[in-house]
Amino acid sequence: MATLATALRAPRATTPRLPGLSRGWVGSVLLALSVFAVLGPFAWILTASFKYQIAIYSGEWPFTPTLSNYAEVLFGRRSDFLSNVVNSLIVASVSTTLVLIVGALAAYSLQRFRWPAWVSATFLGWTLVFHMIPVMTLIGPWYVAFRELGLYDTRFALILTHVTINLPMTVWLMRAFFREVPHEIEEAAVVDGCRPFQAFYKVTLPMVVPGLIASGILAFIFSWNEFPVALSLTSRELATVPVAIARFAQQYEIQHSQMAAGSVIATIPALILMALGQRFIVRGLTLGAVK
Secondary structure, X not given: OHHHHHHHOOOOOOOOOOHHHHHHXXXXXXXXXXHHHHHHHHHHHHHHOOOOHHHHHHOOOOOOOOOHHHHHXXXXXXXXXXXXXXXXXXXXXXXXXXXXXXXXHHHHHHHHOOOOHHHHHHHHHHHHHHHHOOOHHHHHHHHHHHHHHOOOOOHHHHHHHHHHXXXXXXXXXXXXXXXXXXXXXXXXXXXXXXXXXXXXXXXXXXXXXXXXXXXXXXXXXXXXXXXXXXXXXXXXOOOOHHHHHHOXXXXXXXXXXXXXXXXXXXXXXXXXXXXXXXHHHHHHHHOOOOO
């Protein structure tokens, strides 16, 4: 009788264990830690920019916010930060424009013209090797060369160095975009009466505008944030924003509040450009990965 009652008893409902549940939980935790590692330092700098110097030293929390740090950085009598921002805007804008012009033409030439295979491979390989060379190893030769040419402490010298640094990345990105444009489109444009340059300018170039945007944003941000070359080749009058921020750390005093305020101001152009061109940058960096 007991055996019959046991057989007739309804089995307990058991919840199946999903094999991917634990992996999903671990992934969420790792993602949260990664976000905290990226945003945590910036959040600290942002809060420090609204603190008095004594509040930073004492670790005061909560604290009384102040805008005096931003006023001191932007409008202080001893601060050249606004002129440094202008220098950075000029250098980054001009160097980005030159990088896009030279890089687009070089990438188009490598992709469309009938260069021998060893020429293209040598050029692309050299650009890749040059891009991996630490910039610090180039500062000395550049310093000597610009001193001999009378270009030391000029925006022109800084623009040339930034073009040299960012050109390999632009050539590789633009070559990937030109590779995605069918050659038959240009041939049809030539048949319709366009000259080769007109076919490039009026047909091919508009089709790779996302690549130009992605390359331009990356080149501008890298030029805007470049520090060692600007530190070595410019004086106080022609210093860029990263150099100006570093000069808040003096020999006997580190102005943490002003340095944090300058850092927050310096990130605004990069944040705006990244927000506007994020999808183009992602497309440019992943182009050709999936067909």
